[in-house]
Amino acid sequence: MKKTVILLLASFGAFAQKSADITAIKGQCGCHEVKFDYAETFTPNKEYKLKDQYHAKGTEYVFVVEESKDKIVIQHLLAIGDTMVVKHWREDWTYEDPNLLSFYKEGVWKYSQFEKGAVKKGWTQKVYEVDDAPRYEGFAQWSHANGKHLWESKVDAPLPRREYxxxxxxxxxxxxxxxxxxxxxxxxxxxNDKILRKEGTDLLIVQEKGINDYKKLSDEKACEVTKKWWAEHAPFWADVRAEWAQVFDQHKNITIKQFVRSKMLSEYFTAIEKEKNDSVTNRKKIKEVLNQFVVYNDEVIGKN
Structure with missing residues (x-):
């Protein structure tokens, strides 16, 4: 009886924790006034000159596009003025997910798996580029105290769009x-650490502080343009996500090319979307393009 009570209490505790986690993750959603600020702070190289600070701002609409028992997909759209919308980044949150895709360098991504039990009560944040290619993935547990919710991780990533x-x-x-x-x-x-990675060595070039501050707006009129844009473009990007999922679900190390025939992946996607195809045709063409950009590397999956 005592053992049963303990198990029930543990189960309830895990459920309460997960519910609080989901509330925090979805708490990022809404219409926001956002500021992006970055400044280089320290370099071990006395000859290195710190680069100019980076500052930008805008209106960002953040919303859930998919949700299931152990997965929440959140899309970011950036509004520029009253008419222009940029499909910004995407983040998937997966619960107790043993699979991790980690950036190595120069387009190379390596799959690894957590040991059994290491992912208990934790969430993986999978962040994607504007074309839904991977940007970085990190794993951690959420903590909740005094009305604040915190999640933190340390991960490797390609150069940010502002610098690549x-x-x-x-x-x-x-x-x-x-x-x-x-x-x-x-x-x-x-x-952040800006690193020059060569085989077997990491050389720190400079460190950087970044603050992305999302202030939720009570009036969402500023995000109406993004909502209308997504209503028109959502079906196509659902097809893109589905085909990328086919790549990721193979759990293989991959290399993603930056260009194919002098064009970036996003350019091919834009051209396909303009054709106004049905979903079956879209997915076929998206898959054909991804097959040109993604190279599968035959290496053994590592353990975290």
């Missing part, structure tokens, strides 16, 4: 991510 056409001196951004969620919005704080 400008910088050649580093090839890995080691992201220190901390997400704080409150009723007023959420804060994405970053302590």
């Amino acid at each position: 056409t400008k910088r050649k001196d580093y090839n890995v951004l080691k992201r220190g991510n901390r997400i704080y969620v409150t009723d007023a919005g959420y804060l994405h704080e970053q302590d």
